[in-house]
Amino acid sequence: MADINIGKAPPNSAVLPFYATAAVSFLALCLLLLAGAGSLTTHYFSPHLLAIVHTAALGWGTMIIFGAAYQLLPVVCERDLFSPALASLCWYTLTAGTALLAFSFLDFHTGWIMISGGALVVFSALTYFVNALLTSRVCVRYSAVRLFIVSSAAWLLCTVVVGLLLAINLAYPFFSKSHLEILKLHAHAGLAGWFLQLIAGISSKLVPMFLLGKSSKEKLLRYSWALQNAGLLLFLCDGYCSGITGRTLLYAALVTAGVICWLLYLHDAYRRRVRKSIDIQMKHTFISFLCLILALLLLPVILYARDYRWAVLYGTLLFMGWITGIILGKTFKTLPFIVWNGHYKDLSGKVKVPLPKQLYSEALVRWQFRLFIAGTVLLAAGIIAGSIPVIRVAACVWVLLSLVYALNVGKVLLHKTKVQP
Amino acid sequence: MNLSLTDPHYREKIKAQQALYQVIDPELFVNVIDLGLVYDIAFDESDTIHVTMTLSTPHCPMGEAITNGVRHALEIAFPGKKADIHLTFDPPWNFGMLTEEGRAQLGA
Numbered sequence: 001m002a003d004i005n006i007g008k009a010p011p012n013s014a015v016l017p018f019y020a021t022a023a024v025s026f027l028a029l030c031l032l033l034l035a036g037a038g039s040l041t042t043h044y045f046s047p048h049l050l051a052i053v054h055t056a057a058l059g060w061g062t063m064i065i066f067g068a069a070y071q072l073l074p075v076v077c078e079r080d081l082f083s084p085a086l087a088s089l090c091w092y093t094l095t096a097g098t099a100l101l102a103f104s105f106l107d108f109h110t111g112w113i114m115i116s117g118g119a120l121v122v123f124s125a126l127t128y129f130v131n132a133l134l135t136s137r138v139c140v141r142y143s144a145v146r147l148f149i150v151s152s153a154a155w156l157l158c159t160v161v162v163g164l165l166l167a168i169n170l171a172y173p174f175f176s177k178s179h180l181e182i183l184k185l186h187a188h189a190g191l192a193g194w195f196l197q198l199i200a201g202i203s204s205k206l207v208p209m210f211l212l213g214k215s216s217k218e219k220l221l222r223y224s225w226a227l228q229n230a231g232l233l234l235f236l237c238d239g240y241c242s243g244i245t246g247r248t249l250l251y252a253a254l255v256t257a258g259v260i261c262w263l264l265y266l267h268d269a270y271r272r273r274v275r276k277s278i279d280i281q282m283k284h285t286f287i288s289f290l291c292l293i294l295a296l297l298l299l300p301v302i303l304y305a306r307d308y309r310w311a312v313l314y315g316t317l318l319f320m321g322w323i324t325g326i327i328l329g330k331t332f333k334t335l336p337f338i339v340w341n342g343h344y345k346d347l348s349g350k351v352k353v354p355l356p357k358q359l360y361s362e363a364l365v366r367w368q369f370r371l372f373i374a375g376t377v378l379l380a381a382g383i384i385a386g387s388i389p390v391i392r393v394a395a396c397v398w399v400l401l402s403l404v405y406a407l408n409v410g411k412v413l414l415h416k417t418k419v420q421p
Numbered sequence: 422m423n424l425s426l427t428d429p430h431y432r433e434k435i436k437a438q439q440a441l442y443q444v445i446d447p448e449l450f451v452n453v454i455d456l457g458l459v460y461d462i463a464f465d466e467s468d469t470i471h472v473t474m475t476l477s478t479p480h481c482p483m484g485e486a487i488t489n490g491v492r493h494a495l496e497i498a499f500p501g502k503k504a505d506i507h508l509t510f511d512p513p514w515n516f517g518m519l520t521e522e523g524r525a526q527l528g529a
Contacts, residue, residue, distance in 0.1 A: 009482060071482070078480040209478060212449070212516060212527065274516045275449075276528035337482060340447060345486035349444050349493030356447050 010070050010080075012342050014087035016413060018067025019335050021095055022327075023402075023409040025059030028102075030402040034395035040379075041386050043308050044315065045180060047108035054105055056319045057190060058098040058121060062156070064327050065198060066090060066128060068334050069149075073135045076145050076205050082134035090127040097121035101167075110170040118164035125160045129153040144221035148201025151229060155193025162186045177240070185239050192232045192255055195323055200224060200262045203285070203326070207266050210282065210333060213273030220265040227258030244303070252299045259296065263289060280362075280369050284329025287373065291321025313383045320398070321376050328372055328405060335412050336360050343417045351419040359415050364408045371401035422459050430464040433499075437462045437470065440498035444490040447483050451526045453491060457518025460509070470495050473507045475514045 009015075032055060033040075036048035044053075070087045074080055081087065100117030104110070132153040136146045163186055169175045175182060204221055208214055231254030238247055295317040301310045340356040347353050375397040382390030424434055444453045453459055456477070463471040472491060476484045488506050495504040519527070 009485075075478070075480050075482055210448075212477075214516070274519065274524065274527050337448065341482065341486060345489055348447075348486045349490030350497070355445070355450065357450075 009074065009338070009341060010084040010087060012338065014081070014084040014091075015067050015071050015338055017088075017091045018063050018070070019331070019409060020413055021091070022060055022064035022067065023406040025055055025063055025098070026324075027399075027402040027406050029055045029060055030395065030398040032106075034392065034399055037382075037391040037395050038388050040312050040316070040383055040391050041309070041388060044311055045183070047105055049312075050108075051102050051105040053315065053319070054098065055102045056323070058094065059102065061195060061319070061323045061327065063094060063098070064331065065195075066094065066124075068330065069128070069132070069198070069202070071334060071338055072202060072206070073132060073149070076143075076149065076202070077136045079135065082131050086127045086131050090124045090131075093120045093127070094124035097124060104167075110167070112171075114167045115164070115171065118160070118167040122157075122160045122164050125153075125157045129157050144218055144225055145201045145205050147222075147225050148197045148204070151225065152194050152197035152201060155189055155197060155232075159186060159190040159194055162189065178243075181239070181243055184244060185236050188232070189236060191318060192228065192235075195318075196255075196259070197225070197228060199323075199326060200228070200259075204262065204265060206330070206333070207282075207285070208269040208273075210275075211270060211273035212275045213269040213271070215265050215268035215272065217265055217268050220261045220268075224258045224261035224265070227254050227261065229258075231255035231258065246303070248303060249300060252296070256296050259292065280365050281329040281333045284325050284369060284372065287376075288322045288325025288329070291317045291325060291376065295322065309383055309386060313380060316379055316383060317376075320379060325372060325376075328368060331405075331409065332360055332365055335409065339412050339415055343415065347417075347419060353419055359412045360408050361411060364404050368401060368404050368408070371397055371404060375401055422454070422457075422461060433464045434462050436498055437495055440494045441491060444487065444494050446477070447486060449477075449527065451519075451523050453487065455520045455523030455526065456514075457520060457523065458487070458514065459491070468502050470499060470502050470504045471507060472504060473509060475509055475512075477514050479510055 029052065032048070032052045036052065039046050039048040039052070042049070066087075070081055070084075097117045097120030100113055101121065104114035104117060132149055136150055162182065165175075166179065166182060166186060169179055169182075173179075200221075231251045234254070235248060235251035238245070238251070295314050298310055298314045298317070302314055336356040336359040339359060340354075344353040375394055378390060378394035378397060382388075382392075382394050422438070424431065424438070428434060438454055438459075441454050441459060442452045445451065446453065446456055446458075449456065453474070458476065459472065459474045461471075461473040463473075465471070472495070474488070474491065476487065481487070488508065492504040492506055496502065
């Protein structure tokens, strides 16, 4: 018997429902985009756009990240997940909370339904925070990756608590500050605190692992963590006290410097990689980084331009380009292995079993990649041109992409054990 | 893993190595021998085959599948014997442990 605990992956019930729900949410998100193409040419504080953004951020991004994180926290921290039961509970509350919020925003029905949705999401974030903190608390090695994971979970909790306060403020106004100003702080705590730091942390572990490329420059990750958090904290404090001013660019520069440090670390691992061939899933990741860089370059334009289109383009590049891009690629780097383990880990070596990559269609992943590039370029062009017909065509491409993705995810999830003697 | 012609269990070790060529890392698609995951295979007078091996990373998500694969492959190659897997991270696995064939399979 193995005399070192190589760890047990959490039960599939704590992971797979997140992947399945995220695929459905992604389809819903793309249908919302098609139904409300016009909302992308107006101010971002519109009911339809709020429904789109919350479906993207919670139902799609956070949902699948929770599933992947529950699977990967043990790998990163080199110990078992603190509580699989809490992870399962988290799925119920996040799914119900997201659905309530999206429907409330869609017809802008402020009140107890929206507040209940927000409260359920806060509960989910709290359970995730507890699981992340207590799984990483006894990490064998205290790495920069762990710092990113814990801080991102804390930022998620802050973001959703402020979101809940915003939902309450819509029904029962109590803020002394402008609702829209607080909304900007809420959005950036989510983007730069939750998504950026979680993606930076997890990718710093996974990209070198998938490429078999080790970087010795872990210092870059520590600088990245410090710069991202310093920039975000300064932005939030100054933004709350004085509103959004020209100083925002200074804080954005700090976060951007943090992003550069993180990307330099990944580039170093890429340069030293043993595995030379780059699969289509990794190409998704590279395109997603490009979208992040483009979004960061847009920040000065958003600050000084009066036109709302740049803010909408910024959000689109972040949600549809960066976050969606990385998820589309990483889904087929994680999900087939999770499902394969459930079916075949006890049969390995006994009989001939399929490989994890045979659980999904590689042809569909290639189409997914093409549709993702086409959809992102068309959507950005439509927003820049302010053309609703172009946005509608782009949304059709996105609906097709979400169907291709859901079909492939379904193929993996519904896989039946196949063995050859 | 080093093999010596003077080893009294040379034949068994060769047979075990051949069996382990069939155990593939599901993520890298390279067998455990060419990945350099197997440090030693020891035979004694008992019915147990002692395997000292590692994983590419501690808490590797595929760890259980790989160690089960090694155990099953050896127990099929040597009916009546049991395989005892001793997992170690000392020394930790590194890219230098890949064989030339392993590097070629990874496109290095």
